[in-house]
Amino acid sequence: MQVDFYHLTATPLDRALPQIAAKVISTGARLLIVTDNEEQRRHLDRLLWQYTPDSFLPHAQLGDADDAAQPVLIAPDVNAANNARHIALVDGVWRDDALDFDRAFHFFDDDRIREARLAWKALADREGVERRYWKQNEAGRWEQAA
Template sequence: MQVDFYHLTVAPLDRVLPSIAEKVLANGGRLLIVAGDPVLRTRIDQLLWSYQPASFLPHAQAGGDWDSEQPALIAETVAPANGARNVALVDGLWRNEALDFDRAFHLFDEDSIGAARVAWRALGGREGVERRYWRQDENGRWAQVA
C-alpha cells in the first residue's frame, strides 16, 4: 500500500487533483475522491468538468444510480462504490480507511499541515505501508523529499 502526501504550497488543489485523476484513469484505474465538506465536493465536481477546455474526465458525485460505473467518484466517506483501488483525500484530513486501497493520495495545505504530520508519523510504523512526501518547489514542480 502506497500513501503519497502532497503538500500544496504553490499550486492549489484545483490544479493538482485533475492531474492526479487523469493519471489514475489513463492507467486504467478508478479513483475515489473524498471530502467531508459538501461545498468542496460541489467545487470538485465543477472543476473536473471545466479545468481545461479540451478535457473530459468522467466522474460523478456519490449517491447516484450509476456510482458503480464511474471512473472517478466524489464522496463524503471512504466507501468506494465505484470499485476504486485509488483514493484521494482532498480536504486535509487523513482517514485510516484509505489503507484498504492500493494507493492513497493525501493532499493538504498549510492549514492542515499539523494533521498531515500526525498522519505521517502514525503511518511510519505500519507494516506494508510505503510513505512518500511530495513538495512543490518555487516553480510548482513536484519533488519527492521523503
C-alpha cells in the same frame, strides 16, 4: 500500499487533483475522491468537467448516477461504490480507511500541516505502507522530498 502526501503550497488543489485523476484514469484504474465538505464536493464536481477546455474526466458524486460505473467518484466518506483502488483525501483529513486501497493521495495545505505530520508519523510503523512526501520546488514542480 502507497501513501503520497501532497503539501499544497504554490499549486492549489484545483490544479493538482485533476492531474492526479487524469493519470489514474489513464492507467485504467479508478479513483475515489473524499471530502466531508459538501460545498467542496460540488465545486470539485464542476471542476472536473471543465478544468481545461480540452479535458474530460468522467465522474459523478456518490448517489447521483450509476456509482459502480464511475471511473472517478466524489464522496463524503470512504465509500468506494465504484470499486476504486486509488483514493484521494482532499479535505486535509487523514482517514485510516484509506489503507484499504492500493494507493492513497493525501492533499493538505498549511492549515492542516500539523495533522498531516501526525498521520505521517502514525504510518511510519505500519507494515506494508510506503510513504512518500511531495513538495513543490521554486519553479512550482512537484518533487519527492521523503
